[in-house]
Amino acid sequence: MKFSEIVTQTIAWLQREERVSYRALKREFDLDDDVLADLKEELIAIKECAADKDGKMLVWTGASSVSSAEFRVPSSTQPPASSPQHLAAERRQLTVMFCDLVGSTALSAQLDPEDLREVVRQYQKTCAEVIQRHDGYIAQYLGDGLLVYFGYPTAHEDDARRAVRASLEIIFAMQKQAPSSLVGEGQGEGVVVPPSPLQVRIGIHTGLVVIGEIGGHGRTEQLALGETPNIAARIQGLAEPNTVIISAATQRLIEGQFEGQPFGSHLLKGIETPIAVYHVQSERQINSQLEGKTTLTPLVGREQEVGLLLDRWEQAKEGRGQVVLLSGEPGIGKSRLAYALREQVTTEGSLLSEARCSPYHQHSALYPLIDVLQRSLLFTRQDTDEAKIEKLERALALSHMQESLPLFTALLSLPTPSHYSPLTFTPQKQKERTLQALLQVMLAQAERQATVSVWEDLHWADPSSLEFLSLLIDQLPTSKLLLVLTFRPEFTPPWKPRSHISQLVLNRLGKKQVEVMIEQAAAGKTLPTEVVEQIRLKTDGVPLFVEELTKTVLESVESGGGFGRSVISLGIPATLQEALLARLDRLSTARQVAQLGATLGREFSYTLLRAVTPSETDLPSALAKLVEAEILYQRGVGEQTRYFFKHALIQDTAYQSLLKSTRQQYHQQIAQVLEDRFLDTKANQPELLAHHYTEANLIESAIPYWQRAGQRASQRSANVEAISYLTKGLELLKTLPDTPERAQQELTLQIALGEPLRSIKGEGAPEVAKVYTRALELCRQVGETPQLFPAMVGLWLFYLVRGELQSARELVERLLRLAQNVQDPALLLSAHLQSGMTLYFLGEFASAREHLEQGIAFYDPLQYRSRAFHAGHDPGVGCLSYMSWVLWFLGYPDQALKRSQEALTLAQEMSRPFNVAFALNWAATLHQFRREAKLSQERAEAAIALSTEQRFRQWVAMGSILRSKALAEQGEAEEGITQMRQGIAPDQGVRSEAVMPYFLSLLAETYGKVGQVEEGLIVLTETLAAVDETGQRFCEAELYRLRGELTLQKFQVVSFKLQVPPSPQPLAPNTQAAVWVAEECFLNAIAIAQQQQAKSLELRAATSLARLWQQQGKKIEAHTLLSEVYNWFTEGFDTKDLQEAKVLLDELSV
Template sequence: MQNISVTACFGYPQAHEEDAEQAVRAGLSLIEAVAKLDGLSTLLRVRVGIATGLVVVGDLLGEGAAQEQAVIGETPNLAARLQGLAEPNAVVIADNTRRLLGGLFDYRDLGPLAIAGIDFPVHVWRVLGASTVGSRFEALRAANTPLIGREEEIALLTRRWEQAKAGDGSVVLIVGEPGIGKSRIAQTLLEQLGSEPHTRLRYFCSPHHQHSALYPSITQLEQVAGFRREDTAETRLDKLVAVLALANKELSEAVPLLADLLSIPTGDRYPPLNFTPQKRKQKTLEVQLAQVEGLAAQQPLLMLWEDIHWSDPTTLESLDLLIDRVATLRAMIIVTFRPEFAPPWVGRPHVTLLSLNRLPPRHRTEMITHLTGGETLPKFIEELTKSVIESGWMAGGGEHLAIPATLQASLLARLDRLAPTREVAQIAATLGRQFSHELISAVADMSPSRLEDALTQLIRAELVFRRGAPPDASYTFKHALVQDAAYSTMLRARRQQLHGRIASTLERQFPEIAAAQPELMAQHWAAAGAVEKAIEYWDKAGRLAVRRSTMAEAATHFGKALNLIANLPKSPERESHERSLQLALAGALTAAKG
């Protein structure tokens, strides 16, 4: 048997932020490619070792095709040793590489190992494969950390709010990287308003509902109306009427349109609205706008739309109307989003774009000093932080304080310190950024007292916020990054199990949710690996969207069903269903795009 060793450098001659990630993906792809070699896959085995650190690239060695540059340093030596430790067809990485990768991959902890030529045990991980979490978690800011270095941004928001109160409505678009402080700045303004007379409306877009028409508006209405699990359709309708009456006395159209949006039957209380699907959609958007106008006429209105980069197309249409109209209202709209989203409202006279940059060194020093309880840090905060990260320890107050390697690691470290609550955090993260006490109680296989203790710990750790009291409480993760961090702690098999349990629970105990949100059911069944169930619900979601004339969302739902149906064995039933979906998709695309 012959062994061949190959050294590959990522980050030379040009470094990139994602070099560690690309190295691991290359290793996994290499193993996959070798396994597919016909006739040779039983003879070839690949072992990959990856380490991260500084190296020295020296003079050329060898001649001709064998010519290469010498790579010198501890890092290539460590990588070679890790390669020797790896099992056949496995990727093994050092701990500092693991910290850089965050939740992009699933891992198996091999623990600290003694390695020849290294004076200390090296914590080693095996990379099992790419996880379903697609992003690195870049930031975490504790709720008790004072807002530092954002005085100009807060002053701008305050000025725009004063103008809005005087009837000169405005829109502020806040753009920035994940975790840089978009939501925190908006929250600070809300806190400053305190008891000042005003109305506030808050909407959350979700990465899991980008194709659920008007999802942020639906969830906001449900929360404001105070819907409870045991509410009858009649009770829900009464609550909806009460909420709508606060802004509008003419409810003959508003109630049936928005009741239909919330899947609430109106019975004989309101005459049926005989609109075409397109007219129904138009009227629904107009009714929503009228509600905003009614509220703003009573007292100043502040609307916060978070994470609009995850918005569904119909919500963007609704925002278009709203942003055009707000200029003449006593209202201010704050919209937060990430840089990849291109807002179509820039350039309008009453719209201000606020780009958040990273804090300068002195402000970062001030923030970290606050977090360390007043411990003095040197001026060179970046270099200091990197060196502390590598050492893993910082002396302070007579104790050693562990400093996480990355901000994502900080999130994971906080979850680790709450080890007994990890299972609850994972279930909650699988449910979504927002979830009800009743739903998590039904899904979690544990006693009520244990569940309540775990949720209380998450609240005390300021990872989750609670609104109301159990059993009617609802919960929200402090930030989407917190939810992602909790979700990333699960292996794929555990995720599939949880998604399947959630979908089954919704079907069995919450049929009204399953009926009103078929796209949510489809996502859970798809993540659980139940392809046929997922297709069924994507189909239902598409047909519900067609009925509401939200054709862009309908096309997406039918497209997802068609993508999944290709995984089923060929049969007359599959071909018939596939033709039906194709016809439905064609109709939706024709209606949406002509």
């Protein structure tokens, strides 16, 4: 034993016993007199921790004296002396062993306490020696148990293996020891000492811990906190005597190196989920290190992959644009391969565009493109808005796209100069125009000069950016552009295979390729063969692992180490995370800078990093070290310098090494600096501040920024992003105490969430109802609030679209009372419109007319033209359009037409596509009411064209149904039926249940025209049943009339197609029954229409019944019935319904 080890163990002995005789020291360490004298000199004169007493013993005089019951571990298993910074608490992966002596209770009953002490002491000493050989650290002696760490304070590449090997060696060593050989002389008579060897149980688990100094008042120790030590202790309890049980987490790290077998899954005390464990039996003689090796090729590195990229680049330069989808696991070399392409492109002098997706901006619409624009336009923080606009104008002029400047200023959050026309598109249309403009710029640039565009980390792309890439890929084949997209395997590209798209999946490197890479990474330094082999085996062909672990070894050598085993253990950790942490540890203060940078993101500016770095930090020096170590890449100089983590894994590792409390501190500091000093970011990227405040656990500060980010995204039609932001705000809000302030904040978020949710899910989606139901509940909690009205409107629209008219009616009545109470003209206008709509679908046309007339009276085009109401259309257009329908039902077809034309004119004057599409569809419906097929078709086709362009799916579907009916009326009934069924289908996005009865009546009528009477009757039966259930009675009279007509057609009583009576003939009994059924249907229709004051429907039903009575010879009754209705009308005599009624009256008069 080395003299230094004797010194440290003697110190530990003195700390425990407080005094030790020279005789005991000579026997314990087999010392001669000279060595004993040296030991006394070292302890008394040099270390000043002991004193001689009477020439017989040493007495402890140092600090931290402990009780005699505590056994101190030999120093080689304790952490070495380090600076306070090194001993600061940290997060790291640790393999924990828990070892327990079997049968200690029985031994205590069989042995004298002094002899038992000696047995336990020798057991602990034996374990410590084995643990010392494997560089483990005994954290605690817990009675007859040991808590041991592998991977602390120094990580090794095989800490899990060391723990398992040490465990097997401890069991082997215990088998050589028996209590009978350990007890001292003087054992009392009659005491039987067990002759069998000592036995132990051992459990091992690997996992994440926080390890640091615990304790105080001179009594401290390094302890790991977390679930990992507890699991190790619980697993030990599963072991049989002299067995080693390990967790699945540890098994994965030593797989193939030991013989063993599964030991089942167990639910451990205090652990929520079952833990799979394994029984380790022995170490394999030949370790399995070949798993995962790739087939060797004659090429070195990525020659084939580079060749493919260059081939696609040559095709692109010839005007045959190409896409390369480059995928692979983290660290496999995607970025490195793209960099090789960049070098070729820049050497040629061609253009290169680089976009980076960010985990902080996964829901920031078009973030990569905005970033590319800002960098390519050379925007600086010092630039004024005017200077930025000037740069933008110059750039757009190159592509002759100056007229698109307002789209780009909106995208870049810049004011639009006054000499440009303001944007008047809907948010969705503006988004589409912006994407098209970006596409045009990129293609125009490639047309001028062949270009490579590299998009990295597509797995973090926002939905809008993916939409842009889809547009770009569609137009790429005829351009001089090579598009390279990199992503991890978990991302599934949304693009179908096409001739100009190549898929490139990176595989791991072979043996020779790894050796060449190690040589290159060593930069001229020669590594021993055994070191190269260890690197190759541990990296398993992953380029990033190879590169980083080689540099770790070199840095260890440069810092004064050698290529001895301990240095290799430090230089080649078992995982990349450990390797990176080892590199960061050796960077001293630069480590903290790397962690702070990692908190900022994959990319960050010097200016922002400087703003959040403590003033005493030598930031330039630290950054220089990080760049030199190739943890960071640098671009630019001075204040414009930007830094990039070489790999996302490097950033992740640096960030995850931080304690949670430190992370929160950093995020808070970053958020506050952004808020106070980076006003552009605060205004244009509120989601970034929201993220940092969230990670800082400053929930009350984060929520307003999530709200602002959601509202900003919604205004841009980035609905997916808006939903994400607002939902995040709501989730955070749940963590706050239930107060009136929280309820008000949640109400604001719920109201904001409703609009984008309706756009994505549809107005009748259950998610929409949940949002507005919750909003109403919050309104009741908050009390009087202006947000009550939009909450009620949102839920009212849900009920209306779902056809739940009674619920809609109850809400709209409350809306009207609320508007009347506050006497707000805008609210009154909205409430009267919503009342008129609801009453229309209920079939209460006279009341609907009253409300719509009041709405029209409140409407002031100048005041409300810039405002969007419940469904996005102008309230004036809505009132006039619904009024046209109501007037037709009430028997005023000409006044209805006039109102419809007014609505369409008003919508067109506003130049708002949504209003125009709405008015066109309502006009097409009115012409269908009036049986003007050609005009209905024209309006419907105009609505379809506009709605398709603007992506108004509900209006496309409605227009398609109306167009199909118009075609059927003009002789294309079969095609009309097919198209109508497609438009009515639930997956078409229309399914406004409120209007479904009318659409279904059109389908049933068309079935009759092609002779499919049974299909038509089935539709009518189902629809009438639904009307009874929902109260959608606006076309109930027409449904009964059509049932009567189809019933007669089924028995050929009346020609439905021609609607002329056949020759009078005696009726068969079954035919007579059909006539009675039809007559009852017509009478029901008339009664319902009369109750609803629906004169137009009453006229149709009376005409049908009069025609039937005419066939039965009841001409007088028929004439009386029809004339009473006909004579009521004062207009519309040129419409088909009144013309046919007049012809029939003339026939009945003869």
